[in-house]
Amino acid sequence: MTATRRELTIRLAGPRGFCAGVDRAILIVEKALEKFGAPVYVRHEIVHNRFVVESLQEKGAVFVEELDEAPIDRPIVFSAHGVPKSVPADAEARQMIYVDATCPLVSKVHREVERHHKAGHIVVLIGHAGHPEVIGTMGQVPDGSIVLVETVDDVAKLNLPDNMPLAYATQTTLSVDDTAAIVDALRARYPHIAGPKREDICYATTNRQAAVRALAAESDAVLVIGAPNSSNSRRLVEVARVAGCPKATLVQRASEIDWAWLDGVRNLGVSAGASAPEILVDEVIEACRARFDVTVGEIIVAEEDVEFKLPRLLAS
Structure with missing residues (x-):
């Protein structure tokens, strides 16, 4: 029995x-393979999922970490997480065909950071050190014009003059609750800090x-x-x-x-x-x-x- x-x-x-950004990024690699044929190179994992990466590899995608790992005569796709400005500049200098699969919501944060920099603000970015999205966002503006905080404790350790024009932006994939606490700490310490109309979490x-x-x-x-x-x-x-x-x-x-x-x-x-x-x-x-x-x-x-x-x- x-x-x-x-x-x-x-x-x-x-x-x-x-999500829509991931759907778009995967479709970009598939369309690039259709248009240019294999291999198409992709800088960094197109999205953070081994099943997706291996499926695209089977179709002819080759994943690399840096541009110099890809031949100049093949197209290269930038991942959904976004890249520093230096990456497309390097691709253009090498005369490579490149396609940017950065999620439009990440690109929105990039534009905000650039706008704040042009307005003379130091930008405080809430995010995780070493994450590709954070590396890409910090790479939109010159070194020294953006600082990273990961926790409420990091806010307490900031050493920025009280009268300095400040703005904040956030990594799109963070915890809503954790980020709200960090934003509250920033606003308490720097009441004049500017920010997006709503947080950048997608x-x-x-x-x-x-x-x-x-x-x-x-x-x-x-x-x-x-x-x-x-x-x-x-x-x-x-x-x-x-x-x-x-x-x-x-x-x-x-x-x-x-x-x-x-x-x-x-x-x-x-x-x-x-x-x-x-x-x-x-x-x-x-x-x-x-x-x-x-x-x-x-x-x-x-x-x-x-x-x-x-x-x-x-x-x-």
Whole structure:
């Protein structure tokens, strides 16, 4: 007689997974391959997800970290995270064909930083040191005209004259709550600091965090599908824990799930970072079905219909 399998209710976060900027970046690489043929080079991972990167490699994309790793007679695509101004300048000097897949919402932050610099402001950037988006944003203006803070404590350590014109900007993939605390600390210390009309955290990050917050309230555990180097994916785990579900973890694929971790879990919340494709969510559900009697539902907090245009070079 077959043993009765334990019941498991999976609630999916809505929205989850790919955002418009990621969709656009992947499509740019695919369109470049169609237009120019393989190989097409890509500077840095186009988005932070190994499944996506390996899928594009199979189609003829070659990923490199710096321009000098790519031949000058092949096109190169810049990743969705954005690049310092020096990178397209170098590509032009080498007479390379390049396509910029920077997310338009990241480009918006770049323009804000440039505008503040031209107005004579020192810019305080809220973000994570070493993240490609932060490197790209800081590279929009000369050294010394932008400073990075990662925490509220960093704000206390700033050594900027009180009468210096200041402005702030934020990395797009941060935790909404953490960033709000840092912005509050900046405004308390420098009441004259200028900033965007609303924080630069993108709609997709905000929506995915809101969905996970709702999910955490009804889950015994939360599983976030995403890469360990994906800022927005790691933030979703943090959001789940802060929202009352301490049993939250990040996996890249179903094969990484520690099934003993699910002992005693009856309600499992599942989300995916903005660079994780839906096929990986399906893979997790099927892996659960192989072990449990699964019921699947969804908690939807927002609908998304954002689309970004392709660069002119690939639009036709």
